[in-house]
Amino acid sequence: MAISRDFPGVRALDGVSLTLEKGEVHALCGENGAGKSTLIKVLSGFYSRGQYGGEIRLRGEPVVFSGIRDAEAAGIAVITQELALVPEMTAAENVMLGREPVSRGLIQWDALLAAATGALERVGADVSPDRPVRELGVARRQMVEIAKAVDKRSEILVLDEPTAALAEGDVRRLLDLLRALRREGVSSLYVSHRLEEVFEIADRITVLRDGRVVATAPRSDWTPTSVVAAMVGREIREIFARPRTVPGATALSVADWTLEDPLNPGRAVLDRVSFEAREGEVLGIAGLVGSGRTALATSLFGLARSRVSGTLAMPGRAATTPFRHPAEAIAAGVALVGEDRQHDGILPQASVLENLTLPTLSRYRRSAGLLDDSSRWRDSATQMEALRIRAPSPASRAAALSGGNQQKVVFGKWLLAKPRVLLLDEPTRGVDVGAKAEIHEIVGRLAAEGVAIVLISSELPELLGVSHRVLVLSRGRARATFPFDQATPEAVMAAATA
Numbered sequence: 001m002a003i004s005r006d007f008p009g010v011r012a013l014d015g016v017s018l019t020l021e022k023g024e025v026h027a028l029c030g031e032n033g034a035g036k037s038t039l040i041k042v043l044s045g046f047y048s049r050g051q052y053g054g055e056i057r058l059r060g061e062p063v064v065f066s067g068i069r070d071a072e073a074a075g076i077a078v079i080t081q082e083l084a085l086v087p088e089m090t091a092a093e094n095v096m097l098g099r100e101p102v103s104r105g106l107i108q109w110d111a112l113l114a115a116a117t118g119a120l121e122r123v124g125a126d127v128s129p130d131r132p133v134r135e136l137g138v139a140r141r142q143m144v145e146i147a148k149a150v151d152k153r154s155e156i157l158v159l160d161e162p163t164a165a166l167a168e169g170d171v172r173r174l175l176d177l178l179r180a181l182r183r184e185g186v187s188s189l190y191v192s193h194r195l196e197e198v199f200e201i202a203d204r205i206t207v208l209r210d211g212r213v214v215a216t217a218p219r220s221d222w223t224p225t226s227v228v229a230a231m232v233g234r235e236i237r238e239i240f241a242r243p244r245t246v247p248g249a250t251a252l253s254v255a256d257w258t259l260e261d262p263l264n265p266g267r268a269v270l271d272r273v274s275f276e277a278r279e280g281e282v283l284g285i286a287g288l289v290g291s292g293r294t295a296l297a298t299s300l301f302g303l304a305r306s307r308v309s310g311t312l313a314m315p316g317r318a319a320t321t322p323f324r325h326p327a328e329a330i331a332a333g334v335a336l337v338g339e340d341r342q343h344d345g346i347l348p349q350a351s352v353l354e355n356l357t358l359p360t361l362s363r364y365r366r367s368a369g370l371l372d373d374s375s376r377w378r379d380s381a382t383q384m385e386a387l388r389i390r391a392p393s394p395a396s397r398a399a400a401l402s403g404g405n406q407q408k409v410v411f412g413k414w415l416l417a418k419p420r421v422l423l424l425d426e427p428t429r430g431v432d433v434g435a436k437a438e439i440h441e442i443v444g445r446l447a448a449e450g451v452a453i454v455l456i457s458s459e460l461p462e463l464l465g466v467s468h469r470v471l472v473l474s475r476g477r478a479r480a481t482f483p484f485d486q487a488t489p490e491a492v493m494a495a496a497t498a
Contacts, residue, residue, distance in 0.1 A: 002015045002016070002017055002053070002054040002055070003015070003016045003017070003039060003042055003052055003053065003054035003055075003056075004016070004052060004053035004054055005035075005038050005042060005047065005051070005052040005053070007400075011211055012035050012038040012211050013035045013038050013039060013042070013052070013211045014035075014210075014211040014212050015054070015212065016035065016039055016054075016208070016211070016212065016213055017213065018039075018206055018213065018216070020156065020187050020189055021187065021203075022185055022187055023182050023183070023184075023185045023186065023187060024182070024187050024188070024203045024204065025178060025182055025187075025188045025190055025201050025202050025203050026187070026188070026189050026190065026202065026203065026204050026205075026206065027190045027191075027192065027198040027201070027202035027204070027205045027206070027219075028189060028190065028191045028206050028208065029191075029192070029193075029195075029198060029205060029206070029207050029208070029227055029230075029231055030207060030208035030209055030231055030432065031209065031231050031232055031402075031404070031432040031433075031434045031435065033390060033402040033404070033405070034208040034209050034210065034211065034231070034432075035208050035210075035211040035212075036160070036191050036208055037160065037402075038211075039208075040078060040080070040158055040160055040189075040191065042056070043056065043071065043076060043078070043158060043189070044065075044068055044071050044076065044078040044158065045065030045066070045067050045068045045069070045070050045071035045072075045076075046067075046068060048064075048065060048066050048067060049064045049065065049066070058074055058075075072152065072154070075154050075155035075156055076154060076155075076156045076158065077149040077150075077152045077154035077156070077157055077158070078149070078157075078158040078160070079145050079146055079149045079157070079158070079159045079160060079162050080145075080160050084145070085133045085141055085144060085145060085148075086133065087132070087133050087134035088132060088133075088134060089132065089133060090129065090130050090131060090132055090133070091116065091120065091125075091127050091128065091129050091130070091131055091132075091133060091136070091144045092112060092113050092116035092117070092120075092129035092130060093112070093116075094133055094144055094148060095115075095116040095119050095120065095129075095144060095147050095148045095151060096112050096115060096116050096148075096151075097148070099152070100112055101115065113129055113130070115151070116129050116147075116151075117129050118151075119147040119148070119150065119151035120143070120144070120147045122147065122150065122151070122177070123143060123146050123147045123150055123173065123174065123177055124143075124170065124173035124174075124177070125140070125143035125144065125146070125147055126140065126143075126289075126290075127140050127143060127144060135263065137289065137290075137294060137339075138339050138340050138426075139166050139167060139170065139289045139458070140289070142162065142163075142164075142166060142170075143166070143170060146159075146162060146174065150177065150181070154186070155185075155186060155187065156186070156187045156188070156189070157178075157181070157186060157187070157188045157189070158188075158189045158191075159188060159189070159190050159191060159192075160191045161191060161192060161193065161430045162174060162190075162192070163192065163194060163197060164192075164193075164194075164426075164429045164430040166289070166458065167288050167289040167458050168288075168458070168460065168493075169288065169289075170289065171197065175197065175200060175201050178190070178201055179201070190202060193430070193431065193432045193433060193436070194459070195224045195227060195228070195433070196224075196461075198219075198227070199219060199222075199224065202219050203218070203219060204216060204217065204218055204219060205217060205218075205219055205222050205227065207227060207230040207231055208231075209230065209231060209232075209233060214230045214231075215230055228433050231432065231433065231434065232432075232433070232434040241440055241444065241465070241466070242282070242465060242466055242467070242468065242484065243280070243282060243443065243444040243447035243448065243466075243468075244444075245280040245281070245444075245447045245448055245468075246280065247278040247279065247280050247281035247468055248278055248279035248280050248281075248450065249278065249279050249315065250276045250277070250278055250279075250315075251277055251278055251279045251281075251314065251315065251420055251421055251450075251451075251452035252276065252277040252312065252313075252314055252334075252421045252452055252454075253276045253312065253313040253314075253319070254273065254274060254275055254276070254300070254310065254311070254312050255274045255310055255311045255312075255313075255319065256272045256273075256274060256309070256310040256311065257270055257272070257273040257274065257296070257299070257300075257308070257309075257310035257312075257322075258270055258271055258272055258273075258308065258309045258310055259292070259295055259296075259299050259304055259306060259307075259308045259476075260306040260307045260308070261306065262305045262306035268476055269292050269295045269306075269476050270292045270295055270296055270299070270308075270476045270477075271475075271476045271477050272310075272477070273292070273296060273310075273473070273476075273477065273478045274478065275471050275478060275481070277421060277452040277453075277454050278452055279450040279451070279452055280447045280448065280450050280451070280452070281447065281452055281453065281468045281469065282443065282447060282453045282455050282466055282467045282468050283452070283453065283454050283455065283467065283468065283469050283470075283471060284455050284456075284457070284463045284464070284466070284467030284469065284470040284471065284487075285297075285454060285455065285456045285470075285471050285473065286460070286463055286470050286471070286472045286473070286492050286495075286496055287472060287473035287474060287496050288474070288496050288497070289458075290475075291473040291474055291475065291476065291496065292473050292475075292476040293425070293456045293473055294339055294425055294456065295476075296456075296473070297336060297338075297423045297425045297454065297456060298336070298338070298425075299322065300312065300322075300323075300329070300334065300336075300423060300454075301323065301326055301329045301334060301335075301336040301423060302322070302323035302324060302325045302326045302327075302328055302329045303325075303326060303336075304322065308322045309321075309322070310322065314332060314333065314334075314420065314421070315420075317332060330359060330417065332420075333418075333419050333420035333421060334419060334420070334421045334422075334423065335359075335414035335417055335419035335421070335422050335423065336414075336422075336423040336425070337407075337410050337411060337414065337422070337423070337424045337425065337427050338425050339425040339426040339429060339456075341403075341406055341407055341410055345406070345407070345409075345410040346398045346406055346409055346410060347398065348397070348398050348399035349397060349398075349399060350397070350398060351394060351395050351396060351397060351398065352380060352384065352389065352391050352393075352394050352395070352396050352397075352398055352401070352409055353376055353377060353380040353394035353395060355398050355409050355410075355413055356379070356380045356383055356384075356394070356409060356412050356413045356416060357376045357379065357380060357413070357416065358413055359413055359414065359416070359417045360413075360416050360417050364376050377394055379416060380394040381393075381394055383412040383415065383416060384412070387408045387411065387412050387415075387438070387442065388408070388438060389401070389405050389408050389409060389412065390402070390405050391405065403430050403431055403435075404431040404432055404434070404435030404436075404438075405435070407427065407428070407431055407435065407439065408435070408438070408439070408442075411427075411439065411442055415442075415446075419451060420451060420452065421451070421452045421453075421454070422446060422451055422452070422453050422454070423454045423456075424443070424453060424454065424455045424456065424457075425456045426456060426457060426458060427439055427443075427455070427457070428440075428457070428459070428462065429458075436462075440466060443455075443466065455467060460489055460492065460493075463492075464484070464487050464488075464489065464492070467484060467487070468483070468484055469481060469482065469483055469484065469487075470482045470484070470487040470492060472492055472495035472496050473496070474495065474496050474497065479495040479496070480495040
């Protein structure tokens with residue numbers, strides 16, 4: 001109760017009080033930077049007593065956590081937005097990490113595998129237990145994290161954006177699982193920017209803004225519009241707004257794009273995919289997890305992990321073989337905003353300035369080999385203002401920014417590079433509705449400038465609302481292309497499951 005937490009120059013939490021009833025799903029909503037993640041870190045024991053003000057009560061009694069293990073021992077399991085998995089370990093080893101069955105000092109591997117397999121099956125995870133986590137995409141890693149938390153048989157689950165990387169089928173399985181756990185008396189604190197999920201699963205909704213509780217009420221007392229207005233202090237119209245541009249000449253032409261499976265020689269992750277993206281157009285790429293969406297974006301950018309064949313052509317550049325590495329793609333005017341900003345979007349320990357100017361360092365190089373730091377500072381400050389990046393200065397560490405502001409830094413570095421083709425893989429994953437609307441504004445502005453945008457999103461309303469055309473992938477093949485007025489959820493899902 002009355003939880004407060006200060007950082008240098010910022011009060012992240014200001015007297016936040018929240019109750020969680022037994023067998024309740026309580027949704028916590030707010031913009032990035034509202035204090036949600038800080039509150040979760042207090043509840044999880046990440047911030048120990050003395051690092052925050054106020055009191056935590058569990059079953060009516062005050063509790064003090066000295067670390068995460070204390071919170072877990074008390075029955076609180078946390079699924080964080082930035083996944084806490086060990087990449088070199090298998091899915092099974094991650095699920096059972098810290099709880100391995102041991103006999104006479106030795107791990108019982110058969111028992112571990114059986115327990116982990118059961119946990120993965122319970123949450124409906126399509127993951128091989130003996131596969132290293134580093135080989136899994138973000139969505140499957142998220143399912144491993146969920147299985148790990150649920151298998152601890154905790155009384156309280158704290159879920160921070162658990163569906164941000166999941167496809168519709170996985171989302172449905174997770175929500176069904178939470179309903180089953182609710183019937184068993186498990187309580188869930190559910191943090192999500194996807195309001196349709198909040199209104200489907202939550203019993204009560206609390207909104208945070210600027211580190212304070214704006215309101216708490218039963219779900220029936222809220223509407224999506226009133227939640228958004230409480231979150232951002234204003235009403236946001238047309239969250240999913242298609243850029244009002246008329247697509248022009250072809251900016252990117254891809255033909256017979258084929259990518260081998262790095263783990264299964266002879267199998268294709270992508271099989272002869274062909275498409276065109278036009279200037280000023282948003283081309284949406286739809287498909288289920290495993291359809292090849294991310295593999296398409298990364299291989300086009302020169303990041304293929306296995307042999308890729310096919311041709312790509314751009315204005316002034318005849319059809320040629322795939323880019324061998326990202327430097328070639330960048331030189332040709334192609335940029336990629338990847339699905340995992342922590343892994344391939346930003347350098348967390350570097351400054352905002354260093355992140356923003358990384359792809360364009362050659363522009364600031366002086367004759368003596370030194371960098372023109374005054375120009376870098378000026379351009380970074382201009383970009384921060386244009387994108388409304390909330391940070392004290394360009395010297396601020398990227399890791400200190402909220403998820404939405406980190407994502408705008410990723411956009412900002414590519415805007416400075418002035419791309420002709422921008423590949424966006426889950427660009428609004430884990431950001432709030434305010435930041436999402438701002439990102440869509442950026443997309444609209446780029447489209448108006450003639451940039452061709454290829455958009456991948458697991459959030460079907462976003463994909464259909466923003467795209468001029470939608471290309472549907474299924475099992476590595478292009479199944480259909482729909483103009484926006486024919487891209488209904490039913491038509492897209494029918495092609496995605498073909």
